Amino acid sequence: MTGGKAGRPVLLSGGNPQIPKGYGDAPVQAWIAAAPGWKGEVARRLDALIGRTVPGVRKGVKWNTPMYGVEEGTWFMSFHAFDRYLKLAFFRGSALDPLPPVGSKHKDVRYFHIHEDDTIDEAGLADWIGQASRLPGERM
Numbered sequence: 001m002t003g004g005k006a007g008r009p010v011l012l013s014g015g016n017p018q019i020p021k022g023y024g025d026a027p028v029q030a031w032i033a034a035a036p037g038w039k040g041e042v043a044r045r046l047d048a049l050i051g052r053t054v055p056g057v058r059k060g061v062k063w064n065t066p067m068y069g070v071e072e073g074t075w076f077m078s079f080h081a082f083d084r085y086l087k088l089a090f091f092r093g094s095a096l097d098p099l100p101p102v103g104s105k106h107k108d109v110r111y112f113h114i115h116e117d118d119t120i121d122e123a124g125l126a127d128w129i130g131q132a133s134r135l136p137g138e139r140m
Helices: 025-034 037-053 122-133
Strands: 058-062 065-069 077-081 085-090 110-115
Touching: 025 037, 025 058, 025 065, 037 065, 037 077, 037 085, 037 122, 085 122
Parallel strands: none
Antiparallel strands: 058 065, 065 077, 077 085, 085 110
16 A cells, blocks of 8 residues: 555555555544645645544544544545545535535535635534534445
């Protein structure tokens, strides 16, 4: 899974780090450290915001994606790097108010995209994160 220069994780399409599946903070921090440029900085801010909003949040990396949950084995959100944005996925996003703006082929999932030069509304994101954390998690 690693194998880039000097043992750094390989970057997949869109600059998404290839990080082995794992549970806890360490794999998430490895993903964040490997994310290139602005994506790593935004991911660091998101991770801190999630931690402040949901004390005791469970973390892991699955499918090269940082995941966040409240109960063991279930997840309420994740984020993933693409070429031009970070995609935040709210697994029960159709129950959030207001709705995150980007729909999905899965009826319950909603997305929010963060681009490099976006101003991040941390209060609005914290509201969605808090709401999402109180909904039943998605078993994956």
